[in-house]
Amino acid sequence: MTTLIESEDHKSLRAAVSAFAQAHPHTLNAEDNQRLWQDAAKLGYIGVNLPEAYGGGGAGITELALVLEELGAAGNPLLMMIVSPAICGTVISRFGTEEQKREWLPSLADGTRLMAFGITEPDAGSNSHRITTTARRDAATGEWVLTGRKVFVSGVDIADATLIVGRTEDARTGKLKPCLFIVPRDAPGFERRAIDMELNAVERQFELTLDDVRLPAEALVGDEDAGLLQLFAGLNPERVMTAAFGIGMGRYALSRALDYARERTVWKTPIGAHQAIAHPLAQAHIDLELARLMMQKAAHLYDAGDDVGAGEAANMAKYAAGEACVKAVDQAVHTLGGNGLTREYGLARLITASRVARIAPVSREMILNYVSHQTLGLPKSY
Numbered sequence: 001m002t003t004l005i006e007s008e009d010h011k012s013l014r015a016a017v018s019a020f021a022q023a024h025p026h027t028l029n030a031e032d033n034q035r036l037w038q039d040a041a042k043l044g045y046i047g048v049n050l051p052e053a054y055g056g057g058g059a060g061i062t063e064l065a066l067v068l069e070e071l072g073a074a075g076n077p078l079l080m081m082i083v084s085p086a087i088c089g090t091v092i093s094r095f096g097t098e099e100q101k102r103e104w105l106p107s108l109a110d111g112t113r114l115m116a117f118g119i120t121e122p123d124a125g126s127n128s129h130r131i132t133t134t135a136r137r138d139a140a141t142g143e144w145v146l147t148g149r150k151v152f153v154s155g156v157d158i159a160d161a162t163l164i165v166g167r168t169e170d171a172r173t174g175k176l177k178p179c180l181f182i183v184p185r186d187a188p189g190f191e192r193r194a195i196d197m198e199l200n201a202v203e204r205q206f207e208l209t210l211d212d213v214r215l216p217a218e219a220l221v222g223d224e225d226a227g228l229l230q231l232f233a234g235l236n237p238e239r240v241m242t243a244a245f246g247i248g249m250g251r252y253a254l255s256r257a258l259d260y261a262r263e264r265t266v267w268k269t270p271i272g273a274h275q276a277i278a279h280p281l282a283q284a285h286i287d288l289e290l291a292r293l294m295m296q297k298a299a300h301l302y303d304a305g306d307d308v309g310a311g312e313a314a315n316m317a318k319y320a321a322g323e324a325c326v327k328a329v330d331q332a333v334h335t336l337g338g339n340g341l342t343r344e345y346g347l348a349r350l351i352t353a354s355r356v357a358r359i360a361p362v363s364r365e366m367i368l369n370y371v372s373h374q375t376l377g378l379p380k381s382y
């Protein structure tokens with residue numbers, strides 16, 4: 001796939017990542033996956049968006065999304081790229097203290113450390129205004145004390161810390177406002193339980209309990225009074241990166257189906273000559289291209305500093321990519337007939353994996369709600 005809005009530098013980066021990714025066979029083994037992460041980090045791919053002054057590549061979400069898309073297109077979507085460099089790296093770069101930047105950014109960039117991100121709660125779900133994980137300050141020690149529960153948080157076991165979205169009480173209004181805290185993996189009171197997902201992926205999801213987790217004052221990232229703004233700074237890159245995850249996976253599935261359709265012959269010609277097979281694959285390709293254009297637009301707006309414009313564009317790109325991914329995987333599986341469901345061909349497991357792009361980090365319906373209300377000015381039902 002080529003696009004008009006890609007610079008020569010982007011094209012070379014895409015070619016280099018693609019060659020690197022193709023040389024690393026698809027893996028569901030945790031150790032191989034970790035090696036892939038570290039090799040990609042050594043080449044500067046994982047921290048490509050992080051500031052140069054802290055060991056990163058000094059580029060943007062545009063480049064980071066390109067990296068994830070190409071890894072995914074080779075069958076190795078590194079899910080934690082959505083979280084560690086894109087959300088956590090962005091939030092710390094933009095709002096962290098000098099000390100937090102020095103402590104975290106070089107190791108997130110060189111792949112020696114990872115950070116997970118926890119916002120979803122069992123009783124809040126899509127309604128993140130309802131989150132109840134609470135942070136209070138211990139007046140005697142100045143420490144933060146966090147209490148609450150999170151669910152579906154990816155990679156907590158392999159991450160050195162989790163950026164937890166909590167709330168602090170506004171001294172004047174009594175209202176709870178969102179705040180971000182770095183919680184080390186082994187902090188006392190920070191418990192995790194792996195959720196038994198039907199996903200067949202290297203990264204696992206966890207239910208977390210925070211039971212009076214005591215953190216030093218420096219665990220708070222950014223300004224206590226600008227929580228929402230800081231949160232959105234990380235969520236737009238998250239949506240762009242989820243779009244890249246979906247587009248990469250869709251391309252991978254499509255390429256496997258095309259290989260099969262060119263070869264498999266049960267009548268006179270390969271099955272790819274039948275339009276009933278060819279046209280849905282062509283449609284899947286077009287849908288992935290459309291989604292990629294939307295993703296590139298969102299990434300460019302974000303990198304240009306337009307947080308508001310990027311918000312709408314990133315939501316729409318995530319929607320388009322999620323739908324294109326689900327359809328591409330569905331059609332790819334169907335193209336292989338019975339082999340679509342064998343482990344050997346490895347496409348059936350993508351049926352559940354592709355649904356992640358539709359559900360997380362914000363579901364298809366919540367994006368349709370956003371566009372209905374924010375873009376089209378329609379009234380809210382909830």
Ligand SMILES: Cc1cc2nc3c(=O)[nH]c(=O)nc-3n(C[C@H](O)[C@H](O)[C@H](O)COP(=O)(O)OP(=O)(O)OC[C@H]3O[C@@H](n4cnc5c(N)ncnc54)[C@H](O)[C@@H]3O)c2cc1C
Nearest residue numbers: 117118119120125126152153154356360361363365366382
């Ligand atoms: C593989 C995976 C990895 C994840 N990783 C992370 C992570 O690292 N960190 C993290 O914090 N979270 C993570 N999540 C959580 C994810 O962000 C949530 O699952 C998602 O936000 C949806 O929330 P929910 O599951 O509670 O669904 P619910 O909010 O309960 O929604 C259920 C259904 O109802 C629909 N719905 C809800 N409200 C409305 C409405 N107003 N109008 C129309 N439809 C509505 C939804 O679209 C959805 O189809 C992950 C999830 C998955 C599956």
